[in-house]
Amino acid sequence: MNVAVVGGGIAGMEFVRHAFKLPVKITLIEPKPVMVCQALLPELLSDKVDEGSLCIDIEEFCCKTGVEFVRDRAEYIENGLIITEKGKQVEYDAIVLAVGAEINHYGIEGAERTCNVNTLEATLKTKRELNRAEDVIVVGSGITGVEVALELAEIGFKVCLVEYMDRVLPAFSPKVSNFVYKIMKKDGIDVRTSSAVLKVERDGVVTNKGKIFGDVVIWCAGIKPSNFVERLDVPKEEGWIKVDEFLRAGSAFAIGDCAFVKIDGKIATKTALEAEMQAKHVAENIKRILKEERLARYRIRSSIDKPIAMIMLAKNRAILVYKGITVFRPMKLIYKIKKIAIERFLRSFT
Ligand SMILES: Cc1cc2nc3c(=O)[nH]c(=O)nc-3n(C[C@H](O)[C@H](O)[C@H](O)COP(=O)(O)OP(=O)(O)OC[C@H]3O[C@@H](n4cnc5c(N)ncnc54)[C@H](O)[C@@H]3O)c2cc1C
Incomplete structure (x- = not known):
């Protein structure tokens, strides 16, 4: 059986x-x-980390595991073939779609010119931009926005965090929001909630509550499906690839951020934990296909109503949110646990 995986x-x-x-x-x-x-x-x-410590060489990993690595972007799928940007055609019997997501600027004027930390390249560019900055505006206070704001405050930037909703970390409980809000205030961050960014200009952002001046704007306000996903002829929900309880979308499997996983009324969060669990599950289901056994149903671990997350709060601090329970202390120990978990995960590829 030929299995093609789109997205590494x-x-x-x-x-x-x-x-x-x-x-x-x-x-x-x-x-x-x-x-x-x-x-x-x-x-x-x-x-706090360098480029090398957060990357895994794909070629090396593929060599070791006997996997063919096609270093190219899939453009579209047609008649059972994946066509890449450079014109290669990849045949498959089973396909696993794992193309992640793209940054969402919501069509806001000037937002495409902002910095972000969604990819390594974008983060390195953001770092270069920060060399000439003092005042930084972070747009969006999900986990990424909060982590970026606190990291930058720790190293001496004047940070303003702008959030559309009425509290930071709006996807979490008000208790979590309040706790993190207090930490941000203590660390000197200017938190502006209920503030909608209407326009991004060279010297800051215009919000519904007036202009905020800043040298660099870092966009952490959300993600959307990629153009590749838009072109796919598979079931969709809000533009994402809609999978069933076996993580199938039509004849394909889809996992990670590109998938919309809703099972028994629960919706999976777009997190690394879910991406890992879904990946493992699809490997198991392919094994079952080979053995001509029935596919196994997926069980969501981190759902939107009961998320699992370790939120880093700079200064070697983190908190743990585990399905409705929040562990606020000891923050340094929680931070250490998260770092060990990431190290272990990365080491499993070497
Ligand atoms: C700054 C930041 C911090 C985060 N922190 C956490 C955290 O602390 N905990 C947590 O659980 N989650 C965190 N997340 C979310 C987590 O990283 C994602 O949920 C996870 O990476 C999803 O994995 P994925 O494989 O679906 O997508 P990705 O890891 O984004 O991988 C998608 C891959 O697909 C490739 N690709 C895209 N289009 C194509 C194409 N057409 N053809 C071929 N390849 C393609 C891309 O190049 C990319 O390598 C964070 C995300 C960000 C941006």
Whole structure:
């Protein structure tokens, strides 16, 4: 059986790690040379980690696991073939879509010119921009926005965090929001909630409450499906690839950020934890297909109503949110646990 994996991020690479011993031929299509652990990108801004420590060389990993690496971007799928940007045609019997997501600027004027930390390249560019900055505006206070704001405050930037909703970390409980809000205030961050960014200008952002001046604007306000996903002829929900309880979308499997996973009324969060679990599950289901067994239902671990997250708060601090329970202390120990978990994950590819 030929299995094609489109996307070599956390989900795609984790799938390969679990599936390479199966009696299948795997082809991984990914334009980048490395898999990036995005969870560490905010700490790259503050030089707590270096580029090398958050990347895994895909070619090396593929060599070791006997997987064919096609270093190219999939453009579209037609008549059972994946066509890449450089014109290569990849045949497959089973396909695993793991293409992640793209930054969402919501069509706001000037927003495409802002910095972000969604990819390694973008984070390195943001770092260069910060060299000439004092005042930084972070737009969006999900986990990424909060982590970026606190990392930058720790290394001496004047940070203003702008959030559209009436509290920071709006996807979490008010208790979590209040706790993190107090930490941000204590660390000197100017937090502006209920503030909608209407326009981005060279010297700051215009909000519904007036202009905020800043040298650099870092966009952490959300993600959307990629153009590749837009072009796919598969079931969709809000533009994402809609999968069933076996993580299938039509004849394909989809995992990670590009998938909309709703099972028994619960919706999976777009997190590394879910990407890893879904990848492992699809490897298991491919094994079942080979053995002509029934597919196994997926069980969501981190859902939107009961998320699992470790939120880093700079200064070696983190908190743990585990399905409605929040562990606020000891923050340094929680931070250490998160770092160990990431290190272990990355080491599993070497
Ligand atoms: C700054 C930041 C911090 C985060 N922190 C955390 C955290 O602390 N904990 C947590 O659980 N989650 C965190 N996340 C979310 C987590 O990183 C993602 O949920 C996870 O990476 C999703 O994995 P994925 O494989 O679906 O997508 P990605 O890891 O983004 O990988 C997608 C891959 O697909 C490739 N690709 C895209 N289009 C194509 C194409 N057409 N053809 C071929 N390849 C393609 C891309 O190049 C990329 O390598 C964070 C995200 C960010 C941005």
